[in-house]
Amino acid sequence: MDALWECLSPPLLPAVAAGVKEFGFAKMTPVQAACIPRMLSYQDVAAEAVTGSGKTLAFLVPTLQMILRREDPIKKYEVYAMILSPSRELASQIHEVLQVLLKHSKKVSSLLLVGGGNVSEDVAKFESNGGHIIVGTPGRIEDIFNRCESGGTSLRLACKALEVLILDEADLLLEMGFTETINTILAYLPKQRRTGLFSATQTSDVVNLIRAGLRNPVQIRVRQTSADITMLCSV
Ligand SMILES: Nc1ncnc2c1ncn2[C@@H]1O[C@H](COP(=O)(O)OP(=O)(O)OP(=O)(O)O)[C@@H](O)[C@H]1O
Numbered sequence: 343m344d345a346l347w348e349c350l351s352p353p354l355l356p357a358v359a360a361g362v363k364e365f366g367f368a369k370m371t372p373v374q375a376a377c378i379p380r381m382l383s384y385q386d387v388a389a390e391a392v393t394g395s396g397k398t399l400a401f402l403v404p405t406l407q408m409i410l411r412r413e414d415p416i417k418k419y420e421v422y423a424m425i426l427s428p429s430r431e432l433a434s435q436i437h438e439v440l441q442v443l444l445k446h447s448k449k450v451s452s453l454l455l456v457g458g459g460n461v462s463e464d465v466a467k468f469e470s471n472g473g474h475i476i477v478g479t480p481g482r483i484e485d486i487f488n489r490c491e492s493g494g495t496s497l498r499l500a501c502k503a504l505e506v507l508i509l510d511e512a513d514l515l516l517e518m519g520f521t522e523t524i525n526t527i528l529a530y531l532p533k534q535r536r537t538g539l540f541s542a543t544q545t546s547d548v549v550n551l552i553r554a555g556l557r558n559p560v561q562i563r564v565r566q567t568s569a570d571i572t573m574l575c576s577v
Contacts, residue, residue, distance in 0.1 A: 345375035352382075358407045360446035362399070371396035373564045377538065378404050381506075386559040387538045388552045395564050397540045398439045401425070401508045406443060408506065409450055409474060416450070418472045419496060423506035424531070425477045426524070428514040430456040436510065437477045450474050457482045465489065468497055480515065480523040487530050504531050509555070512541040512548050521547070528555055 346369055347354065347362055354362065370378065373391040380387050381404035391397055405423045409416055416422055427433040437454040444450055453473025455464050465486060467473075476483070486497050507528075509515060515524060537556045541548050552559060 345370040345372070350378060350382075354403070355407055355410050357410060357446040358403060358443075361406065361443040362403060364442050364445055365399070367399075371400075371564075373397055373562065374400040374403070376562045376564065377401065380560050380562075381405075381536065381538060382407060384536055386536055386556040387562060388544075388556055388559040389538070389540045389562040389564070390542070390544050391540060391562070391564040392542060397510065398436055399443070401510070401538050401540065402436070402440055402443050405475060405506050405508070406447060406450065410447060416474055418451075419500045421473060421476055421497070421500045421504050423475045423508065424483070424501065424504060424527075425475070425508040425510060426480050426483070426515065426527070427477065427510045428479070428518050428520065430458055430479060432511060433477050433479050440475060440477060452477065454478065455482045455486065461485055461489070465497070468500075472500070480520045480527060484523045484526050487527065498530055501531055505535050507531060507535055507537045507555075509537070509539045509551070512539045512551060513543050513545055514541075516545070516547040516551065521551075524551070525554075 347359065373389060373395045377387050377389055377400040381401065389397070389400070409422050425436060427436055433454060433456050437452065440452050444452060451471060451473050452475040453468060453471070455476055455478030457479055461482070464482065539552055539556060
């Protein structure tokens with residue numbers, strides 16, 4: 343399959359293309375080639391893809407492109423996208439990849455919100471720098487949202503116009519017992535948003551989450567064996 347980044351139509355904006363170039367990958371992986379155009383045409387995506395298939399750029403690239411192509415520039419305290427990941431390590435890895443991608447998009451900010459550190463420090467970081475793309479673990483984000491109740495922070499308000507939600511490793515998120523936490527977070531986010539859900543397997547819990555959190559999603563399945571890569575796409 344010929345899936346050169348340059349073949350995307352409409353093309354990537356120069357700052358996004360320059361960010362992608364930093365990684366040195368000439369072609370998109372199948373999951374990237376399937377997800378990026380669909381997310382860029384504002385479709386919800388439910389992707390079943392094996393580990394190592396390149397999911398991270400499959401959702402970060404369209405998210406950045408959507409932020410940069412907005413007519414009115416994004417405000418400092420507006421959260422455009424939230425990426426939920428099951429563990430600190432996975433969230434940190436996504437955030438690291440994002441830092442590389444953002445090298446040529448200086449006006450776009452990001453924030454990592456994961457457990458382990460001090461919640462008040464996270465709140466203070468958001469209050470001083472904002473975060474257009476938030477990458478985090480569900481527990482920490484729910485915690486910060488709930489603190490808003492006592493008037494602590496504006497993260498909840500900043501998410502009022504959120505446009506993109508990504509649920510990464512959704513099967514793991516649910517296996518780890520985050521179902522209620524995710525439902526709490528979903529209740530705080532606008533219904534008029536685009537949602538991408540990525541998982542290694544679509545368990546019945548994942549299917550339920552797709553029904554609850556996504557709208558008419560495009561189902562994408564990428565199966566990668568050591569010998570070949572096959573891809574199935576259906577609407
Ligand atoms: N277009 C590409 N061409 C070649 N390699 C790529 C491409 N995109 C990503 N990769 C590399 O593939 C590896 C897996 O990518 P990524 O971490 O996004 O996969 P993943 O599917 O999220 O895997 P995991 O489930 O392990 O997190 C990484 O080392 C990444 O740098």
